Amino acid sequence: MSDVRVRFAPSPTGFFHIGSARTALFNWLYARHAGGTFVLRIEDTDRARNTDESLQVLLDGMRWLGLDWDEGPDAGGDYGPYFQSQRQSIYDTYLKRLHDAGRTYEKDGAIWFKLEGERYTAYDKFLEAEVEKVKTKPVVIDDLIRGRVERAEERDFVLVRKDGSPAFHFVNVVDDIAMRITHVIRGEDHLSNTSKHVELFKAFGVEPPKFAHIPLILKEAGSGKMSKRDKGALIEEYESRGFLAAAVRNYISLLGWNPKDEREKLDIGEIIELFDFPGINKGNSRFDEKKLAALNAEYLRELNIESFTFLARPLLNEAGVIGEGLDEDYLQAVLTLCQPKARSLDTLSELCGYFFRDAYAMDEKTGAKIAKKTDPEALLAEVLPILDTVEPFKADAIKSALELHAAAEDQPVFAYFPALRYAISGQGGGPDLLPMLEVMGRERVTARIRKFIA
RNA sequence: CUCCCGUUCGUCUAGCCUGGUCUAGGACACAUGGUUUUCAUCCAUGCAACAGGGGUUCGAAUCCCCUACGGGAGGCCA
Numbered sequence: 001m002s003d004v005r006v007r008f009a010p011s012p013t014g015f016f017h018i019g020s021a022r023t024a025l026f027n028w029l030y031a032r033h034a035g036g037t038f039v040l041r042i043e044d045t046d047r048a049r050n051t052d053e054s055l056q057v058l059l060d061g062m063r064w065l066g067l068d069w070d071e072g073p074d075a076g077g078d079y080g081p082y083f084q085s086q087r088q089s090i091y092d093t094y095l096k097r098l099h100d101a102g103r104t105y106e107k108d109g110a111i112w113f114k115l116e117g118e119r120y121t122a123y124d125k126f127l128e129a130e131v132e133k134v135k136t137k138p139v140v141i142d143d144l145i146r147g148r149v150e151r152a153e154e155r156d157f158v159l160v161r162k163d164g165s166p167a168f169h170f171v172n173v174v175d176d177i178a179m180r181i182t183h184v185i186r187g188e189d190h191l192s193n194t195s196k197h198v199e200l201f202k203a204f205g206v207e208p209p210k211f212a213h214i215p216l217i218l219k220e221a222g223s224g225k226m227s228k229r230d231k232g233a234l235i236e237e238y239e240s241r242g243f244l245a246a247a248v249r250n251y252i253s254l255l256g257w258n259p260k261d262e263r264e265k266l267d268i269g270e271i272i273e274l275f276d277f278p279g280i281n282k283g284n285s286r287f288d289e290k291k292l293a294a295l296n297a298e299y300l301r302e303l304n305i306e307s308f309t310f311l312a313r314p315l316l317n318e319a320g321v322i323g324e325g326l327d328e329d330y331l332q333a334v335l336t337l338c339q340p341k342a343r344s345l346d347t348l349s350e351l352c353g354y355f356f357r358d359a360y361a362m363d364e365k366t367g368a369k370i371a372k373k374t375d376p377e378a379l380l381a382e383v384l385p386i387l388d389t390v391e392p393f394k395a396d397a398i399k400s401a402l403e404l405h406a407a408a409e410d411q412p413v414f415a416y417f418p419a420l421r422y423a424i425s426g427q428g429g430g431p432d433l434l435p436m437l438e439v440m441g442r443e444r445v446t447a448r449i450r451k452f453i454a
Numbered sequence: 455c456u457c458c459c460g461u462u463c464g465u466c467u468a469g470c471c472u473g474g475u476c477u478a479g480g481a482c483a484c485a486u487g488g489u490u491u492u493c494a495u496c497c498a499u500g501c502a503a504c505a506g507g508g509g510u511u512c513g514a515a516u517c518c519c520c521u522a523c524g525g526g527a528g529g530c531c532a
Contacts, residue, residue: 225526
């Protein structure tokens with residue numbers, strides 16, 4: 001195992017969104033690529049908004065995506081505890097070091113970090129107040145993705161809040177030191193904060209880890225980075241909609257990273273092998289659910305029928321399409337027909353619901369289209385006796401019988417198809433018609449046609 | 455307002471470091487056609503981009519500068 005140690009340090013908010021998931025994924029990928037250690041650290045210093053449920057959402061999301069951590073909650077490790085709320089004594093020790101070095105002071109009941117440099121007061125337009133500023137020497141951040149970035153911090157910041165709880169910048173740096181983190185891979189939204197962190201590392205006399213600030217994911221529509229409230233932002237949503245974890249993982253790995261060749265569908269082993277900093281982009285990327293859906297469809301089609309059925313069942317159940325007394329063989333036969341047409345599992349009930357329910361909606365547009373060109377009732381009346389009697393009720397036999405009749409009527413056989421499909425499914429599209437008739441069975445098919453004609 | 459980061463088809467991106475092979479490649483989406491029925495599958499074709507301006511150079515998507523635009527940060531949130 002290499003000495004690479006990376007961490008994903010989320011704050012449990014009750015959501016696990018795409019941006020966080022991608023940061024977690026990139027950290028995990030790099031750890032696996034380098035043969036290092038992936039640490040999961042829970043940054044729960046904000047007492048107001050941390051609950052067990054929130055933590056659970058996070059851990060479930062991580063597990064669903066297959067991002068296993070080597071150290072952290074439920075995993076243990078030599079650098080615990082992995083909840084910041086349990087690390088108070090460590091923060092006390094580190095705070096004392098800063099205090100002894102003369103780098104802290106108290107103000108308004110909070111403990112502040114003291115920057116080094118000439119002090120002056122100035123009116124700050126953004127804060128709309130007179131504030132004390134410090135002329136510091138700019139710190140240099142050697143970013144693995146952005147190169148050399150220089151930035152000067154100009155205001156002291158809070159280390160410990162009035163209520164005694166340690167604040168983000170402080171605990172983040174302390175833990176990265178204490179947990180011997182070698183690479184900090186995080187969103188670019190933290191780049192501006194990094195000068196604070198570097199000041200802290202310097203005050204502790206510790207060499208900072210290597211930083212890699214990855215581009216942000218922008219919302220699909222409108223401006224700004226994606227946040228919890230945006231459409232499609234939550235990982236849990238993809239899980240419940242029946243997206244495949246492998247597809248989601250593959251898609252988000254491609255947001256801001258690429259394997260430098262033209263492949264897009266990559267299995268996780270390949271991604272791990274190819275993943276590295278030079279492949280990471282600088283520019284932000286916009287989330288595109290259609291592309292995710294397309295990739296998901298590819299993964300879906302590759303599934304064997306057992307896995308496909310396993311995943312589809314709960315969604316069909318939820319949609320009320322299937323229920324008690326279900327014929328398993330029939331379900332399997334139907335899904336075998338529908339799988340090649342499926343783009344996502346959450347629309348499967350619309351795609352194939354009529355196989356199970358006699359009360360299916362008739363798509364008016366399709367009906368009008370068919371009625372405009374032909375007389376569907378008449379065509380179906382012609383065909384009904386054939387379907388009543390053809391033996392066996394199998395695709396091939398049905399096809400031959402229909403062809404025979406069509407020839408006698410001097411019609412192409414497919415003249416009957418649209419009306420037939422529409423009568424038994426209410427739709428204009430779907431699986432191949434002949435196998436579909438076979439699977440539905442004589443009874444169901446003829447009953448539906450009779451009802452349609454009547 | 456200040457500081458930081460970025461900018462190739464509508465979107466994700468290759469190419470940029472190491473200037474010529476780029477009439478800028480792929481994918482999603484879209485459009486058309488095909489797969490002798492349908493279709494959200496499959497195949498083919500098409501559409502479509504180097505943000506703008508100035509340099510440097512024989513030559514710039516590639517190097518430099520400026521402008522514009524986009525994003526982020528500036529919390530006793532993380």
